[in-house]
Amino acid sequence: MQSGRRLPAAEPIAIVGLSAIMPGAGDVAAFWRALVEGRDMMTDVPPERWLVDEHYDPDPQAPDRTYAKRGAFIPRVAFDSMALGIPPAALPATDSAQLLALLAADRLLTGTGLLDGVDRDRVGVFIGCAALQLQAVVGARAGRPVWRRALLDSGFDEAAAETVCDRIGEYLVPWQPETFPGMLGNVVAGRIAKRFDLHGANFTVDAACASSLAALSVAVDDLRLGRSDLVVTGGVDTMTDQATFICFSKTPALSPTGDCRPFDADADGTLLGEGVALFVLKRLADAEAAGDRVHAVIHGIGAATDGSEVSVFAPSRAGQERALRRAYAAAGYEPRTVGLVEAHGTGTPAGDAVELAALRAVFGESGGGVRCALGSVKSQIGHTKAASGAAGLLKAALALSHQVLPPTIKVERPHPELARGDSPFYLNTTARPWFHQADHPRRASVSSFGFGGANYHLALEEFRPAEKSGARPAARLPVRDDHLGRVFGCDHFGKLPPRCGLIR
Numbered sequence: 001m002q003s004g005r006r007l008p009a010a011e012p013i014a015i016v017g018l019s020a021i022m023p024g025a026g027d028v029a030a031f032w033r034a035l036v037e038g039r040d041m042m043t044d045v046p047p048e049r050w051l052v053d054e055h056y057d058p059d060p061q062a063p064d065r066t067y068a069k070r071g072a073f074i075p076r077v078a079f080d081s082m083a084l085g086i087p088p089a090a091l092p093a094t095d096s097a098q099l100l101a102l103l104a105a106d107r108l109l110t111g112t113g114l115l116d117g118v119d120r121d122r123v124g125v126f127i128g129c130a131a132l133q134l135q136a137v138v139g140a141r142a143g144r145p146v147w148r149r150a151l152l153d154s155g156f157d158e159a160a161a162e163t164v165c166d167r168i169g170e171y172l173v174p175w176q177p178e179t180f181p182g183m184l185g186n187v188v189a190g191r192i193a194k195r196f197d198l199h200g201a202n203f204t205v206d207a208a209c210a211s212s213l214a215a216l217s218v219a220v221d222d223l224r225l226g227r228s229d230l231v232v233t234g235g236v237d238t239m240t241d242q243a244t245f246i247c248f249s250k251t252p253a254l255s256p257t258g259d260c261r262p263f264d265a266d267a268d269g270t271l272l273g274e275g276v277a278l279f280v281l282k283r284l285a286d287a288e289a290a291g292d293r294v295h296a297v298i299h300g301i302g303a304a305t306d307g308s309e310v311s312v313f314a315p316s317r318a319g320q321e322r323a324l325r326r327a328y329a330a331a332g333y334e335p336r337t338v339g340l341v342e343a344h345g346t347g348t349p350a351g352d353a354v355e356l357a358a359l360r361a362v363f364g365e366s367g368g369g370v371r372c373a374l375g376s377v378k379s380q381i382g383h384t385k386a387a388s389g390a391a392g393l394l395k396a397a398l399a400l401s402h403q404v405l406p407p408t409i410k411v412e413r414p415h416p417e418l419a420r421g422d423s424p425f426y427l428n429t430t431a432r433p434w435f436h437q438a439d440h441p442r443r444a445s446v447s448s449f450g451f452g453g454a455n456y457h458l459a460l461e462e463f464r465p466a467e468k469s470g471a472r473p474a475a476r477l478p479v480r481d482d483h484l485g486r487v488f489g490c491d492h493f494g495k496l497p498p499r500c501g502l503i504r
Helices: 028-037 088-093 096-109 133-153 158-170 186-195 211-224 242-250 284-290 317-331 349-366 385-402 481-488
Strands: 013-021 042-044 070-072 123-128 202-205 230-237 275-283 296-305 340-342 372-375 425-427 443-450 454-461
Touching (some): 013 211, 096 275, 123 186, 123 211, 123 385, 186 202, 202 211, 211 230, 211 275, 211 385, 211 454, 275 284, 296 317, 296 385, 317 349, 317 443, 317 454, 340 385, 349 425
Parallel strands (some): 123 230, 372 425
Antiparallel strands (some): 013 296, 042 070, 296 454
16 A cells, blocks of 8 residues: 555454553453453552552542542553563663553554565554653652741741651652653553664544543544555553542542442542553555454544533533544434443442433434443453543454443443433343344444543444455454353353343
């Protein structure tokens, strides 16, 4: 293909590679097992993150304190920093988001054959990422003049004040030449591009909690415009420090009861999570020509900004509706043909109500009387912020390729909007086979919304190879047979009893 040749806007895009490090799951296979089993990955804040006793207060009005002390956290992950091109001495000066994204990319690209035969001049890297924790940690060293003045004002002499300031500095990460790039968000993408000698564009996209779908939108455009032949995209967020908890507490958005229950009538807020999810994308025609394994096919992305109707942090029904309608217009099919919506679903009362109203408006216009499964991965891993869209896409892509509807857990009483008999949606609370009898492939959608009015909605469907296609559907990941038998009422996956009804 000649560089710069414009392609049709509707060119389908194939997801040909997945990699992830998620709460309670060190890789994609473990994450899929956790999803299907409906495991709750919420825990108390680990002491290696921060000490709860120093920053927690159940009073939401307590200054400089968080009233939440639970979240979802990435497990310890072993890696060889030298193998990734990072000397051990530079590790304290390298943010965890950069390290984990590089590790996930290494798993994605090393030994997988995805870069074989691809011109590396035409490989781009676009990652959704917001603030990095190291910037605040290292930046704290600049507070020394304030510490010193406070000590002098408290009666310390000059020598004692300097001694105390030196002692405080020992608790903080020291500056070194690697510190500046190590705390920059754009270097999350830059390290991947440099490590794998990729010469296309690379940058990160910050659209707050919509960052990873915003990055994916850029990646899809790069492929459709003919600038790239392969892209690495997704999202990373490891910001669960005490400052992030305090920020969300003062909004306030965190659950005072310590749980995240999207679309439950008693939902009272979200909980914070961490996560990395990366994808390799190619034009579907190129994936078929290369004989790639395809996990799912992207057909449409809708983006919209709220405008002036609400504040910068309030959800907007109109903005979300615009994004949904644009996604299905780009995909070229009606919402009524969608069988699963992986919602933004934060579990905040205001956010859930607005999102349900927007979904109902758009899906109701489509007609057809078909009910669609609705869910949110945040019920299991919390709100992974800049990586939340990537987490939702990973769940939806795995659901399509495995033909399984994963559960949304912790729902005791569905939101009143969902309890209405004329709702286009039902909450899927148990893993079940995704039966399908329509004349089109299974279809799923993913939403992600961010502060500042950023709204994104993604329309994708399962891969059905053409008659002469060299591509194949992605291999199914193993899940415990005993669990599948218990959930599906069958001896093993693939042999379902007649009583299993049609789930669309």
